Amino acid sequence: MEKKNIDWSNLGFGYMVTDKRYVSMYKDGAWDDGALIEDDKIVMSEDAGVLHYSQSIFEGLKAYTTEDGRIVCFRPDLNAERMINSALRMEMPPFPAERFIDSVVQTVRANAAWVPPYGTGATLYVRPLMFGISPVIGVKPAEEYMYRVFVTPVGPYFKGGATPIAIKVSDYDRAAPRGTGHIKAGLNYAMSLLPVMEAHREGFAENLYLDPATRTKIEETGGANVIFVDEDGNLVIPTSESILPSITRRSIHYVAEHYLGLKVTERVVTLKEVEDGHFREAGLCGTAAVISPLGCINDHGKEIMFSNGMEKVGPVIQKLYDTLTGIQAGRIEAPEGWIVEICKG
Numbered sequence: 001m002e003k004k005n006i007d008w009s010n011l012g013f014g015y016m017v018t019d020k021r022y023v024s025m026y027k028d029g030a031w032d033d034g035a036l037i038e039d040d041k042i043v044m045s046e047d048a049g050v051l052h053y054s055q056s057i058f059e060g061l062k063a064y065t066t067e068d069g070r071i072v073c074f075r076p077d078l079n080a081e082r083m084i085n086s087a088l089r090m091e092m093p094p095f096p097a098e099r100f101i102d103s104v105v106q107t108v109r110a111n112a113a114w115v116p117p118y119g120t121g122a123t124l125y126v127r128p129l130m131f132g133i134s135p136v137i138g139v140k141p142a143e144e145y146m147y148r149v150f151v152t153p154v155g156p157y158f159k160g161g162a163t164p165i166a167i168k169v170s171d172y173d174r175a176a177p178r179g180t181g182h183i184k185a186g187l188n189y190a191m192s193l194l195p196v197m198e199a200h201r202e203g204f205a206e207n208l209y210l211d212p213a214t215r216t217k218i219e220e221t222g223g224a225n226v227i228f229v230d231e232d233g234n235l236v237i238p239t240s241e242s243i244l245p246s247i248t249r250r251s252i253h254y255v256a257e258h259y260l261g262l263k264v265t266e267r268v269v270t271l272k273e274v275e276d277g278h279f280r281e282a283g284l285c286g287t288a289a290v291i292s293p294l295g296c297i298n299d300h301g302k303e304i305m306f307s308n309g310m311e312k313v314g315p316v317i318q319k320l321y322d323t324l325t326g327i328q329a330g331r332i333e334a335p336e337g338w339i340v341e342i343c344k345g
Contacts (some may be wrong), residue, residue: 001345002154004113008120011155013288018151020110022103025133026093026145034103036110040150048068049132049142056127056186057086060287061247063108063151065118066330067343073108073126073340074328076101078247086183091141092130099342100128107149108342114153115345118329123156125288131186154316155323157223157288164295164310165284167221169271170207174222174242177213181242188244194198206284208297210271212239218269221284224292225249229281229316230276234263236279248285248324252336255323262316275299281314283321291321 017040024034040191048301049055064072080100089093104126108115116122128149132142172195175181180188195207208226211217213219218238225246228236235256237249257260273279274297282294293309297301308314313321326332330339 001112001216002122003117006116006153008116008122009152009155011116011153011289012123013125013154014152016114016134016152018111018114018153020107021148021150022107024095024103024147026147027143031093031095031099031147034147036106036257037221039196045135046131047135047137049134049136052136053132053139054187054190055090055132055142056090056129056341057083057090057092057184059083059184060113060126061104061126061128062287063115063124063126063342064328064330065115067118068330069118069345071112071115071345072328073104073106073342075247075251075338076104076340077337078250079104079128082184082247083130086185086238087130089180089183090185092132092145093256094308095130095147099234103147103149103299104128105115105342107151111151112343112345114151116153117345122155124151126151139215154288157286157292164293164294164306164308164313166203166298166310167206167208167284167294168202168204169197169297169299170199170209172207172209173212174209174219175212177211177242179242181219181240182244183284184244188342189222196222204298205292211242215291216270216272218231218271218274219243224284224286224289226294227252227283227291228279229283229314230265230279233280233316234265235316235320236269237264237266238269239266240268246286248287248290251324251338252285252320255320255327258335259323259332260316260319272298274305277301281317282306283317291317293317293321
């Protein structure tokens with residue numbers, strides 16, 4: 001199969017229109033059979049529910065070319081499960097897990113020429129989404145929904161790839177207690193747009209959000225969970241009912257314990273612990289970036305530097321990154337069920 005003529009090694013994290021996308025419609029109480037289509041445009045009423053009441057959820061996962069030339073996806077079953085939970089919270093009809101996985105496989109296979117070659121540092125980003133498409137003028141759920149999967153080849157999420165970044169403690173709240181912070185709803189990300197643009201204008205890559213009730217506990221950033229490495233070299237993962245259950249974070253937990261032999265603790269982490277120097281390394285983790293090492297957290301002008309600084313990646317974060325990406329690329333044997341083979345590249 002001939003690949004597209006793209007400078008794979010210099011891709012940014014952006015959108016390209018690829019050949020095919022998958023679409024299924026929910027109407028009269030049931031999902032239709034779905035199909036691959038070529039049209040990347042969506043036509044809807046000006047009164048579509050998503051436009052007024054933000055009834056929209058999405059997922060993000062990646063397809064990779066492995067070292068031996070296969071095209072694979074990483075743990076799509078967990079994305080399917082998370083999207084079902086998001087749909088239930090947003091009063092939307094869940095898209096069945098087995099159909100979710102099949103729609104991802106179909107879409108990636110139909111766009112195999114767009115999957116970046118092994119060793120380029122690029123991947124194929126897969127975006128399933130669902131939204132209310134029927135007219136809704138009163139405040140209530142839509143009656144009809146569109147489920148859609150499209151793909152786009154991407155480079156690193158943060159400029160410079162896996163190099164340390166600086167983030168700032170935000171004065172904004174990302175999500176309310178007992179709100180929607182634990183699901184992948186579009187409205188959560190809309191809330192983060194002003195804060196992240198302010199952070200960028202101040203020279204920071206992202207915001208670090210604290211719990212809205214006490215503003216003392218670490219939650220997550222606008223687009224990723226946070227992990228820490230303590231003074232003994234073990235992994236500490238902040239917990240909160242308001243953060244997204246990141247598939248990358250859960251995978252890192254397993255890799256740290258079962259591949260690297262680290263002790264892993266999931267618990268509440270306070271900003272004071274970080275300021276007092278109890279952690280020597282830190283990173284942001286998510287599908288888009290995998291792991292981005294933290295060099296510095298700025299708390300209203302006070303710089304909290306990690307031992308690796310801004311010039312290099314800390315040794316534990318580097319091992320976690322290398323091991324997880326090695327599993328995804330087929331260089332390291334994966335746990336059973338983590339890798340779904342789609343086709344030969």
